[in-house]
Amino acid sequence: MLAVNYTNLRDNMKTYMDKVTDDYETIIVTRKDNKNVVMLSEESYNNLMENIRVMGNKANYDWLMESKSQLENGNLSLHGLDEADADE
Incomplete structure (x- = not known):
């Protein structure tokens, strides 16, 4: 499981999406006020x-x-x- 902030995710969206779909990685997108989001493949x-x-x-x-x-x-x-x- 990876954790990445929103800005880093936005700047490297394809790379992170490829990690999610190709490597079955789960990514936690960290945001202000602990309103985090989890990204996983379909x-x-x-x-x-x-x-x-x-x-x-x-x-x-x-x-x-x-x-x-x-x-x-x-x-x-x-x-x-x-x-x-x-x-x-």
């Missing part, structure tokens, strides 16, 4: 929102935690994938 934002949606539903959360526990305890099975016919 991909990171969408991922964050999806995680909030999935983890915010208790049934989904419980199912994921149970699956995680089963995997960590070696309680799993492998299955082959069937190929679908072209007309399906």
Whole structure:
């Protein structure tokens, strides 16, 4: 995570945007009166929102935690994938 003041960000906008999108960097833009802003890529934002949606539903959360526990305890099975016919 990087912190940069507004003036520096404005003067080097492309460089910082490239860091955010190419290097998955999160940037805190510092401003007066501690009214800071966080800049992150659209991909990171969408991922964050999806995680909030999935983890915010208790049934989904419980199912994921149970699956995680089963995997960590070696309680799993492998299955082959069937190929679908072209007309399906």
